[in-house]
Amino acid sequence: MEVVILTVGDEVLAGDTTNTNATWLAKQVTDRGATVARILTVPDDCAVIERVVREWSAAFDAVIVTGGLGGTPDDVTADAIADAFGRDLAVDPTVREDVLETVAAYREANPETIEAHDVDIDVDAWAALPAGSRPLINPEGLCPGCVLENVYAFPGVPAEMRALFEQVAGEFGGDTVSMTLHTPQPEGSMVDALTTVREQFDVTVGSYPSGTELNRLKITGTDADAVERAARWLGEHVAITDAPDGAAAERD
Template identity: 45%
Template sequence: MNVAVVTVGDELLAGRTTNTNATWLCERLVERGVSVERVTTVPDRIGDIARVVNEYRAEYDAVIVTGGLGPTHDDVTMEGVAAALGRDLVEHEEALAWLEESGYSRADLTEGTADLPAGSRALHNEKGVAPGAAVEGIYVLPGVPTEMRTMFESIESAFTGAQTYRVEVVANEPESALLDRIADVRERFDVTVGSYPGGSVRLVVGGTDEATVEAAAAWLRERVDQPE
């Protein structure tokens, strides 16, 4: 299963808010064996949201959108998703009923709180008010991290893939000097190798067969200079 993550918010693009939602989602998805192919941040503009969601829903198995939920002037994510699907934005009766059962009076809710793309399944917000939505492989979640994480946990069973195993090998050599051994290990074993330089170089060996990954990591470990 391959997935695209879209985070919405002017504050993310301005650097005023750290995009922890994208990092958390990627970690959880990869743990479930899902391949995250894109992470994109867009401003609070209906046209930008609609264009990116429409492109990604045609290209990937699922699209997760976070941020911009609610009834305020800059909460336009639901409208953008509705535009991407060519659907109207309508008041969702089930979402309103759930909010009532949770202690929110309809009269006290701001107009538009429960407006979702027509035909959506409402995703209830256990930690907040504004509901999320699931429609045509698009999952719309809140931007508040506690709300987003709780809502994702209610739907994470929809995201599955082959278990991936990873083993890290640390090399005390320049990255450029390791290229031949990286090529060799990939040729000998059915694995991927990520190379991440810093004080040392972290070589992350990955694959779907645990024994193969372990063997490839052991092969590499014997052929690189390791920190003392």
């Protein structure tokens, strides 16, 4: 399963917000055996989001979009996804009721804030999703997410994004397995060994040097036995600190 991740937000592109969502989602997806083929951040621009969603939906198994959902003027993701599939926005009664309940709970818990700032929430604007999409009720906040065909849309607030992803996590999977080994050996001294292990066992090996810690070697493939054998082979040809026989390697 090939998955792509699209994060939306001017604040991410400006460096005002760290893109922890993409990193967290990528790990969740790969831990389930799927492959992340692309990660891209785009601005709060409806036309740009629409184009990327339309192209990626046709090219990959699943598209995860996070950010830009809600009822403020810069929240254009729902409109863009609707446009990508030729849909209108619609308000699902269940979603609207949840938004009303969330607003009521906030008013009850924060009466002074409500009074001081004259908070008036457009419930329909916050509850609107692409017509025909599967709503994802948000247990952590106001804004719902949704699934439309192979596109999964989550709010950008990390706690809310994670809560909604957990609702659909079982829909992501694949045959990819990986193992991580650690070595004190300099990257430049392992070129021949890394080339040979890739060719001999039909796996990919990523080398990730560290200036202060042990360097990492991540072995990835679709055959768990081949990955194990590749790890054992590397243990015989590279100075592996944690798994010279492949048995104690860190499983991802």
